[in-house]
Amino acid sequence: MKRRTFLAGMVAVPVAGCGLSGTSNSGSSAGGQVTGEITFQTWSLKPKYTDYVNGVIDAFQQQHQGTTVKWVDQPADGYLAKVMADASAGTLPDVINVPPDLSFPLAKAGQLVDLDEVARDAKPEYLENAWQAFEIPGQGGCYGFPWYLNTGPxxxxxxxxxxxxxxxxxxxxxxxxxxxxxxxxxxxxxxxxxxxxxxxxxxxxxxxxxxxxxxxxxxxxxxxxxxxxxxxxxxxxxxxxxxxxxxxxxxxxxxxxxxxxxxxxxxxxxxxxxxxxxxxxxxxxxxxxxxxxxANMFLHGVSVPKSSKNQATALAFGRFVTNAANQVAFAKLASIFPSTTKGGDDPYFTTEDGSDEARVRVAAAKQLKTAVNYTPVQFxxxxxxxxxxxxxxxxxxxxxxxxxxxxxxxxxxxxxx
Structure with a gap:
């Protein structure tokens, strides 16, 4: 399973109006008010998860009056080339969905915000191995909020x-x-x-x-x-x-x-x-x-480019979309697991109901706590x-x-x- 295409098998589940709200502290220590417009780019989530993502955006905008989140979804084919072209042109969206190996060249080129500097208080909210996956080995710094994970039997x-x-x-x-x-x-x-x-x-x-x-x-x-x-x-x-x-x-x-x-x-x-x-x-x-x-772990995250003209709002949204409540809701709709420390405590990931599906899901969730993203970010x-x-x-x-x-x-x- 190629690490950047594990979403291809995500289960399609119709979503009723989610209206999701999160209680996670979505502020940013980067300074500045959480207001204004940002663009959020995802990787091949339409049309299966349109209602889910729109629900998260609506909840964020309600929690932060005066904000507007414009959602852009790019197809899987050509995503790498698209992101790198935008980076070269200085036109990256404010919040971008990337796996660790795509964050690496951007971070190495100094184009991503270092979360260890501006959102260090967020680190305990995520699994340590997931946070580490977005670090540059030997250089330090974390360049993405961990989002969805996957592993399996x-x-x-x-x-x-x-x-x-x-x-x-x-x-x-x-x-x-x-x-x-x-x-x-x-x-x-x-x-x-x-x-x-x-x-x-x-x-x-x-x-x-x-x-x-x-x-x-x-x-x-x-x-x-x-x-x-x-x-x-x-x-x-x-x-x-x-x-x-x-x-x-x-x-x-x-x-x-x-x-x-x-x-x-x-x-x-x-x-x-x-x-x-x-x-x-x-x-x-x-x-x-x-x-x-x-075990091996696959994961995606969201990063904030330094070129964002509204970093405070971008950081707040990145943290919001990846908070425990929103990740658990997403994981229940798709073949993924949350990367937050509290997300894995939800009964959906800890309690078996006698079915093979639940047995494997619970085992995989437990496995993720010690799993490793073995693929080097440089690969x-x-x-x-x-x-x-x-x-x-x-x-x-x-x-x-x-x-x-x-x-x-x-x-x-x-x-x-």
């Missing part, structure tokens, strides 16, 4: 496990066990996965990804991981499509029961039940594969493509795992400079 097909003679109630818990299970499944011509490892998988494995200003995932642990995947690929435990750079069909292969395991979201169960009932009857649910003890889409290409070469035997990772790291560091 690992799904597996119990029927395929039984077919390979594996215990369907004891799925792999770490990467060594993953390879053991993969090789057993491959003996029955069953692929375990539909993807090669992402940069986040290297983090989950325990690889040091970035140190002293450069990428380092070609260290021995990184090579170990690629060697493991190479053995799995050679045995037939990865589908051939996994080597294609733009391949996004791993989830479809899992639903068609052509692979035995796939990461997902708490909200995928409903799709399985509707679109793949035979899979749903044999679905296994387990925690993510990790050597570190911490761009170009770098992702370079890594995928080198991994494909390693799987095909064109390069050794060490040679492939050395080439990937060299290219990523070149792109970084």
């Amino acid at each position: 690992l799904f597996y097909n119990k029927a395929l496990f039984r077919q390979a003679g594996l215990d369907p109630d004891k799925p792999p818990a770490n990467f060594d066990e993953l390879e053991q299970y993969a090789l057993k499944l491959a003996e029955k011509n069953i692929a375990i996965l539909g993807q090669t490892p992402s940069i986040a998988d290297f983090g989950l494995y325990g690889v040091k990804l970035f140190e002293n200003g450069e990428f380092t995932f070609n260290e021995p642990k990184g090579v170990e991981l690629v060697e493991s995947y190479k053995r799995m690929y050679d045995a037939g435990a990865l589908i051939p499509e996994a080597l294609t750079q733009n391949y996004t069909g791993a989830g479809t292969k899992f639903m068609a029961q052509q692979t035995a395991m796939n990461p997902g979201s708490a909200y995928d169960l409903g799709k399985f039940k509707t679109d793949a009932p035979s899979l749903y009857a044999n679905i296994g649910i387990t925690t993510p594969i990790t050597n570190t003890g911490s 761009s889409d170009q770098m992702r493509e370079a890594l995928l290409q080198q991994l494909a070469d390693a799987m095909l035997g064109k390069k050794s795992p060490k040679e492939a990772l050395d080439a990937a790291v060299e290219e990523c560091n070149r792109l970084l400079k």
